[in-house]
Amino acid sequence: DAGITQSPRHKVTETGTPVTLRCHQTENHRYMYWYRQDPGHGLRLIHYSYGVKDTDKGEVSDGYSVSRSKTEDFLLTLESATSSQTSVYFCAISEAPGGSGEKLFFGSGTQLSVL
Amino acid sequence: AQTVTQSQPEMSVQEAETVTLSCTYDTSESDYYLFWYKQPPSRQMILVIRQEAYKQQNATENRFSVNFQKAAKSFSxxxxxxxxxxxxxxxCAYRDYGGSQGNLIFGKGTKLSVKP
Structure with a gap:
């Protein structure tokens, strides 16, 4: 299994509080991604990073920010959590873009509940 | 924008039988990739099979195979x-040919039950 660790595994927080989720990799992969998974929606891309301090928005980026100060860590921050951000959050990593090989690895997910 | 549609929220199959899960997609691109991912109760995302749009031959992986109909934009x-x-x-998931490997568009999923 690829070395991807998401922390925490579970978190319960209150509306309006800031929350930071961490994704840590030991594979030295260039690309890192954050998804959210909601019932009836599959996975949707929030933000991704293509290098240290290089990030871009995905499909559902409103209300989220990210940072990547080191190759191995990609942080997802909810500045002021809302109940609509209750979801399972997945981190994923990959090597170079495109190409014929498929090397996208997923973490185990973080269950976030905003009350 | 690209979209992926899975029209079967739930499916059921008897053990040892065959089942087909449907997926349709919409894109204006001619080169792209299509995927099927499996997510067991453990939540782990597992790649089942992958298809390049420029390949006419349907991908197979052991007991898993796809029926790729490019003109119909169907990928079962x-x-x-x-x-x-x-x-x-x-x-079911879609990715543009030139996109990074994580820039996937997912369908909403099909829950498969297997009866003993």
Whole structure:
């Protein structure tokens, strides 16, 4: 299994509080991604990073920010959590873009509940 | 914008039988990739099979095969000799040819149950 660790595994927080989720990799992969998974929606891309301090928005980026100060860590921050951000959050990593090989690895997910 | 549609929220199959999960997609691109991912109750996302749009031959991986119809924008997954361990959510996904590997568009998923 690829070395991807998401922390925490579970978190319960209150509306309006800031929350930071961490994704840590030991594979030295260039690309890192954050998804959210909601019932009836599959996975949707929030933000991704293509290098240290290089990030871009995905499909559902409103209300989220990210940072990547080191190759191995990609942080997802909810500045002021809302109940609509209750979801399972997945981190994923990959090597170079495109190409014929498929090397996208997923973490185990973080269950976030905003009350 | 690209979209992926899975029209079967739930499916059921008898152990050892064959089941086909449907997926349609919409894109204006001619080169792209299509995937099927499996998500068991453990939540782990597992790549089942992958298809490059420029390849006419349907991809196969052991008991898993696809029926890729590019003109119809259809990408169905066939599971043969179903096993209890195949019970999971299955997601169809699309990616542009030039996009990074994580820039996927997922369908909403099909929950597959396998009856003993």
């Amino acid at each position: 997954l066939k599971i043969s000799d179903s096993q209890l361990g195949d019970a999971a959510m299955y997601f």
